[in-house]
Amino acid sequence: MNKPDWTHIRAFLATADAGTLSAAARQLNLTQPTLSRQVSALEESLGVMLFERLGRRLALTDAGRELLPHGRKMLEGADGLCLAASAQAQSIEGTIRITASDMMSAFVLPPVLQILRQQAxxxxxxxVAANDIRDLMRREADIAIRHxxxxxxxxxxxxxxxxxxxxYAAPSYLARRGQPGSLAALSSHEFVNFGDIQRSIEFLAPLGVHLTPDNFRIGSNSGLAAWELVRQGFGIGAMADDVVEHSSGVERLLTDQPPIRFPVWLTTHRELHSSRRIRLVYDLLAEFFAAK
Structure with missing residues (x-):
């Protein structure tokens, strides 16, 4: 049996209390699919089924009922730990600089920044909304979030x-050019350039999307500007799903295709070991992304 993840235990407790995945997801400020994956991951790590579906609600199995009080004791301990840590965090001051892409800065980070403001x-x-890791190397930022x-x-x-x-593409673009029926069909469509055409071509080729510079007739090295061009119907763009959750005016293409997967790396200086300020923010960001 694998050691359970606390994030998954918290998902189990919230679901047991709320009775539905949707209500528990709202309570934890997560999407329902994310919460469902966390509960499933806990069941897999423990080797038991925790819930059974009764109509629209979820009911605890015998195993779930047996494990629930143990989970609640863990929650009480975690709350006590958070209270002690909160007292420490209240005294942390100074400036923390976080560098991330402009898209992540605008669409993904605000919720965790709200939590950070409450804790410290x-x-x-x-x-620092930028795409260059040298911002970190020049000490222009304390923590970098990169792909x-x-x-x-x-x-x-x-x-x-x-x-x-x-x-993704805007309805106006699809009305003009039609829905692509396959990954291969994307090669005849227009794309918005997000700053590095050759890198986009090389990244998409292994997926079966074979493009040339002729596919990219418009774009910007600003992710926000390029995304707005997609929303205004200038062409197709590949975009992170967590960004689109907070955006509008686009439709997902090729819904039967598996998602494009890419890593999110959290990086900082070795000062992490000696700075309470950096440690607090680094750990909070790590927990935030792990829970998504």
Whole structure:
């Protein structure tokens, strides 16, 4: 039996209390599919079924009822730990600089930044919306969130999420060019360039999407500007699903295709071991992405 993840135990407790996945997901500020995966992961690690479906509600199995009080004791202990840590966090002050892409900065980070403000109200937060890891190397940021793992030995790096993406387009574009019926059919469509055409071509080729620079007639090195071009019907864009959850005006293409998967790396300096300020934010970001 694998050691259970606390995030999965918390999902189990919330689902047991709420009686439905949708209500528990709202309570934990998660999407329903994410919560369902966490509960399933706990069942797999424990080797038991925790719930059975009764109509629209979920009922605890015998195993679930037996494990519930143990889970509640863990929750009480965690609450006590958080209260003690909260007292420590309240005294943390100074400035923390987090660098992430402009898309992640605008669409993904705000919820965790709200939590950070509550836990450390005396801490100032500066978001460096950029795509260059050298921001971290030049000490222009304390923590970097990137999709490519840096290889500098003086940095501490942790894989915190395997994110997913799909192809999206605006209804106006689809009305003009039609729905692509397959990955191969995408080669005849227009794409919006997000700053590096050759890198996009090389990334999509193994997926069976064979593009040339002629597919990219418009774009921007600003992710926000490029995404707006997609929303305005200029072409197709591959975008992270957690970004689209907070956006609008686009449709997912090729819904029967598996998602594009890519890593999310959390990186900081070795100062992590000696700075309470960096440790607090680093751990909070790691928990946030692991729960998604």
């Amino acid at each position: 109200p005396r801490l100032s937060i500066d978001i 490519v793992r840096p290889d500098q030995p003086e940095l501490i790096t942790r894989l915190v999420q395997e994110a997913t993406a799909h192809f």
